[in-house]
Amino acid sequence: MSLLLPIDENIWCMDGDSVSMYTIPFQTRMTIIRQNDNNLWLHSPVAINESRINAIKELGAVSHIIAPNNLHHLFVNDWFEHFPDAKVWVAPDLPGKLPKLTFYGVLGETPETSWKDDIDQVYFQGSNILPEMIFFHRQSRTLIVTDFIQNHDPAKNNWFWKIVKRFNGVLAPHGGVPKDLRLTIRDRKLAIASFERILEWDFQRIIVSHGICINDNARAFFQKSFDWLNA
DSSP, X not given: OOSOEXXXXXXXXXXXXXXXXXXXXEOOEEEEEEOTTSOEEEESOOOOOHHHHHXXXXXXXXXXXXEOBSSTTTTHHHHHHHOTTSEEEEOTTHHHHOTTOOOSEEOOSSOOTTTTTTEXXXXXXXXXXXOXXXXXXXXXXXXXXXXXXXXXOGGGSOHHHHHHHHHTTOBTTSOXXXXXXXXXXXXXXXXXXXXXXXXXXXOOEEEESSBOOBOSSXXXXXXXXXXXXXX
């Protein structure tokens, strides 16, 4: 069985191991995009092992490794060690949080020249804890979200965690923005502006890092997930 799940032309997902945060289990997922120059763009790298490295090498050379927010950096350096020609890009708050993290550049409001023809981005702001860079792959019309949309798979959680995740609004098929993350929004104007910019993109699916991806009625799912923002 291939470790790479094709999503559309030139875009794949690779599921990683479960990680624990405050004892809560999270399934993990990396997104891989082959750019127009045939090099690879890795989003939110999962834990590394030989099989995963080989699967990526079969696709091509890695040019960029992305840490999209303050939490999804755990395995960035491991991948960089195996792909030292790649450039590591990090969320704006990460350098201050992790001064020893090796990186090439800080992600900004506009996409880097090297991927702007393939991928657009919006820095979803307003949270005082976890702002996040959200991406859009134009060719496949795919939105790539890390923590702001979660849709945890009930089949991969025991009864206790299903109850917890249902209460937090992140259990599939009724996932969305975690309720605890909503509480960190201190600047609603910034958050609404970010939300509206994302809606300008013509996306038809959502890849999430935690849970089941949204392949049907993705725009409606996204809008419903943020109903609370305008309440």
